[in-house]
Amino acid sequence: MHSAVTCLTSTRQFIKVLPFYIPGFDPRKNQFFAFGESYGGPYVLALAVRILSDESLRSSVNLQGVGLGNPLLSPELQMTYSEMAEGVGYVSRKELAEMRQLEEALRNHIKHNRSSDALADMVKILDTTWVGLKQIYDVSYEGEYLRTNEYFCYLQDPAVMAAIHVGRHQCKRGYRSYQRLENQILTDKRPLLETVLNTSDVKVLLYTGNMDMMIHALGMNRVVDSLSWPRVQEFQETGSKQLFLKVGAETVLSGYFGQGGGLTHLVVRGAGHMVPISRPGVALAMLDKWINKPDWSC
Numbered sequence: 354m355h356s357a358v359t360c361l362t363s364t365r366q367f368i369k370v371l372p373f374y375i376p377g378f379d380p381r382k383n384q385f386f387a388f389g390e391s392y393g394g395p396y397v398l399a400l401a402v403r404i405l406s407d408e409s410l411r412s413s414v415n416l417q418g419v420g421l422g423n424p425l426l427s428p429e430l431q432m433t434y435s436e437m438a439e440g441v442g443y444v445s446r447k448e449l450a451e452m453r454q455l456e457e458a459l460r461n462h463i464k465h466n467r468s469s470d471a472l473a474d475m476v477k478i479l480d481t482t483w484v485g486l487k488q489i490y491d492v493s494y495e496g497e498y499l500r501t502n503e504y505f506c507y508l509q510d511p512a513v514m515a516a517i518h519v520g521r522h523q524c525k526r527g528y529r530s531y532q533r534l535e536n537q538i539l540t541d542k543r544p545l546l547e548t549v550l551n552t553s554d555v556k557v558l559l560y561t562g563n564m565d566m567m568i569h570a571l572g573m574n575r576v577v578d579s580l581s582w583p584r585v586q587e588f589q590e591t592g593s594k595q596l597f598l599k600v601g602a603e604t605v606l607s608g609y610f611g612q613g614g615g616l617t618h619l620v621v622r623g624a625g626h627m628v629p630i631s632r633p634g635v636a637l638a639m640l641d642k643w644i645n646k647p648d649w650s651c
């Protein structure tokens with residue numbers, strides 16, 4: 354809950370300065386959408402739950418939607434890397450058995466709240482030499498995607514720092530945050546997501562790059578199938594559909610989705626762990642469509 358308080362404080366400060374840049378902005382009337390990539394997803398869920406559980410906050414922030422990109426929501430269901438490894442490369446029977454043994458140990462550590470041991474096993478499983486992959490964040494990419502801290506360079510750009518009003522406080526690697534969050538990383542976040550879905554006036558977008566091995570689409574599909582909320586049948590009855598988006602001058606097949614009951618679940622074609630980095634045009638078109646034309650059935 355501390356993360357929710359921190360996010361809420363940041364949101365309040367952000368909303369407070371917006372009228373200086375957007376004349377006539379009113380947080381009670383203007384729609385507010387919260388997005389989080391990777392482990393930022395649980396932060397956004399915690400923020401949304403905090404807003405929805407406090408009537409004074411709910412009346413002062415017009416929360417309309419929550420977007421989660423490749424989030425870790427259920428380690429038990431998502432940390433099954435052996436099946437993904439088999440799908441993208443060759444793994445010998447011996448190596449596969451070793452991976453599955455580590456996965457079983459990982460699940461046992463999670464069950465008994467041994468976060469450090471579970472994270473250590475995760476690192477062992479994701480030893481990419483087993484499947485010959487250079488990138489676990491995008492199995493189709495040969496470069497140093499997400500390993501050279503390119504997003505830190507972006508956030509430390511003076512123009513970006515000025516635009517997001519952080520003064521001279523530069524973005525760090527986040528090791529101290531990781532240490533403090535270590536015991537929370539592998540907790541089940543599905544109850545938070547179900548709490549938001551229980552609120553019929555707040556919609557949720559889940560999107561996952563299908564080239565990501567770290568938070569892969571197989572695990573995310575299992576998470577979605579395991580969710581329970583009052584309108585779940587509406588979602589289940591829609592089935593899957595293709596999503597075509599206009600990117601530049603072309604209309605391209607961008608992914609496959611299910612939608613209903615307040616939830617849109619999208620698997621993005623050709624995207625890695627950070628959809629906005631690997632498919633920026635698709636990401637922008639996707640967000641624009643979801644915010645401005647939420648019904649994708651037509």
